[in-house]
Amino acid sequence: MTERNLTMLTDFYEFTMAHGYFEKGIADRRAYFDMFFRRVPDGGGYAIMAGVEQLIEYFKNLHFTEEDIAYLRRCGCFSEAFLNYLRDFKFACDVWAVPEGTPVFPGEPLVTVAGPMIQAQFVETMVLLTINHQTLIATKANRISRAAQGRTVLEFGSRRAQGYDGAIYGARATYIGGCQGTACVLADRDFGVPAGGTMAHSWVQMFDSEYEAFKAYSDIYPNNCVFLVDTFNVLKSGVPNAIRVAKEMVAEKGIRPKGIRLDSGDIAYLSIEARKLLDEAGFPDMQIMASNSLDEYIVSDLLMQGARVDSFGIGERMITSKSEPVFGGVYKLAAVENAAGEIIPKIKVSENVEKITTPHFKQVYRLFDNATGKALGDVITVYDETIDQTQPYTLFDPIHTWKQRVVTNYTVRPLRVQLFKNGECVYQSPAIDKIRDYCKAEVDTLWDQIKRFENPQTYFVDLSKKLWSCKNELLEACRI
Incomplete structure (x- = not known):
């Protein structure tokens, strides 16, 4: 397919923020952004991740043409130094994503972009546009196919x-x-x-x-x-x-x-x-x-x-996913790095509990029961944590913490793959037939109760104790 330069397909505030970061001298400060969703369309039990291949194409082709620069100059609100920065723009971020065809659940970071603040912020619109649309339609198609x-x-x-x-x-x-x-x-x-x-x-x-x-x-x-x-x-x-x-x-x-x-x-x-x-x-x-x-x-x-x-x-x-035509994924800041390279978690607080973000640079693991092959639940952890599958592991609800389950005889699999490292693509998208076969196999690992159309059972998506503690410490610090 002919490549299109979609760099300018963005919200105007991405430019105003980028210009602000540039003028304040923090354009290259490393930031971590997560794309996630809060609710499965149609009251379903899960969604189907899609759109990664097109997201890769977008990142590969990020650049500003002279026509783009001329347009921004006519806007009259950007400095020449900033426009020169855009002229020499080269994507330099790290990107992780859940592979296409994977069943995914609310709250999980489907895509993480980490890199210079000005870049990681700028790509928000296209990350959301690309993943929201195809994930919505793939989810609807999976429901109809079932x-x-x-x-x-x-x-x-x-x-x-x-x-x-x-x-x-x-x-x-x-x-x-x-x-x-x-x-x-x-x-x-x-x-x-x-x-x-x-x-x-x-x-x-x-x-x-x-x-x-x-x-x-x-x-x-x-x-x-x-x-x-x-x-x-x-x-x-x-x-x-x-x-x-x-x-x-x-x-x-x-x-x-x-x-x-x-x-x-x-x-x-x-x-x-x-x-x-x-x-x-x-x-x-x-x-x-x-x-x-x-x-x-x-x-x-x-x-x-x-x-x-x-x-x-x-x-x-x-x-069009006519019954519910909006997927509702969001893109939020999760962490920044200080001058010493230390990752500083960031949180967004809201009176609406579901809008409180989960801070930090994160990893996602899926646990599978060795006896049945079925998925037991997902665990979101801090980036440097691992789960020892030779030891019992306690899953607990991050809101209702007394709801716990100890699992044994299980296998752990990281849910995400790295797409880009320092702006260079390190991932090869599978053929679409392979993605479709993978999707079917992954959906088969879900219990039938989770696949119900009406009132599906809620799938476990838990936080590690370390990440749960980090989140609650930041919430405590926000108390007035």
């Missing part, structure tokens, strides 16, 4: 996405989350998300009859025939004409069509009746696809009603 209970789910939402980037990167995210393909051709060309499609209602309307439309399509694409059967009347016209053409295909070419698609009406009833007609005609192998403003709840309801649907095409309710 609702389909193993049936194929395809992304059909390009025409109703929030702009063309929403369509392209949204299609990528849906594939990570569990979809098998997309209708978006550009997502296939640039990211390798399998693209496919057959016909629209307009194809059927272009011909003198529905039969002629189906016949013409079968002549041109005999190996990819999925007939759209609801242009006129599904059971009296569409399915009978599809069966007629299917029989002719078998007789003339020895090829059996793939199936039919329902895009309107009572999908449950129509799919059951269509299945009967297809089976009676000798085509039990022809599959039935359903589309038409579906989401995880409608898909679940259809299957509970006995719908005979083999695959689903999901449009605007997935590509």
Whole structure:
């Protein structure tokens, strides 16, 4: 995919703060920022991390052009010395992130950027924009894919996405989350998300009859025939004409069509009746696809009603996460370094408890039960802590500290990887098929109670005793 310079895709206050740091002589002071989220969309039990590959591309291409400098000069509020600093700008931060496809939970630092204060602060907008969007869509796609209970789910939402980037990167995210393909051709060309499609209602309307439309399509694409059967009347016209053409295909070419698609009406009833007609005609192998403003709840309801649907095409309710279209990730300062290189933790306090940040440069570990392979919980620690998996470990709720659990016979895995070191990329993004497979395997490590759509069990995300103590000491110091 052609690289775009998105350096100027930022909030204006990033420039005013950067200029302020520069003028006060603290531009190069090392700072640590965390990107995290506070609540899973749709009341779900977990989210699916996505967008890391695009974040890497952004960091690699950070630079200011002469056009950018000229624009900032016209703003009339930045010094020439600062503009010269931007002209010679070179990204020099360290970056850590949770790999794409990983189930993640509120409060966990999904991305940490550490480096010169002016740089670590400046990238806030794009870190949030990139991770918030794709993580939101991957999470929604995972919910819908699970609702389909193993049936194929395809992304059909390009025409109703929030702009063309929403369509392209949204299609990528849906594939990570569990979809098998997309209708978006550009997502296939640039990211390798399998693209496919057959016909629209307009194809059927272009011909003198529905039969002629189906016949013409079968002549041109005999190996990819999925007939759209609801242009006129599904059971009296569409399915009978599809069966007629299917029989002719078998007789003339020895090829059996793939199936039919329902895009309107009572999908449950129509799919059951269509299945009967297809089976009676000798085509039990022809599959039935359903589309038409579906989401995880409608898909679940259809299957509970006995719908005979083999695959689903999901449009605007997935590509926009229509039920909850904002992920809500935030980017907060967690620590700075003093002149001696000592890390000084920083905290943001709020009367809203969930908005109180967790200070310090941190690491995240996931603990797995050796007997079942299931995830036991996550522990956020200070950066230099390790967990000895040969010893029992006590998980405790950081708010309700009396809620504790001692775990044994477990394996510990660091949750994050380093993307950049001193501004140089040290991470190679996996192929998207690998990310998708990894996502499925990681979701399988979660207990079913956490994967419920309604009232999922809360997953343990705890603080180490050292980090919990640090946070509480800073809170005590803030008392007035």
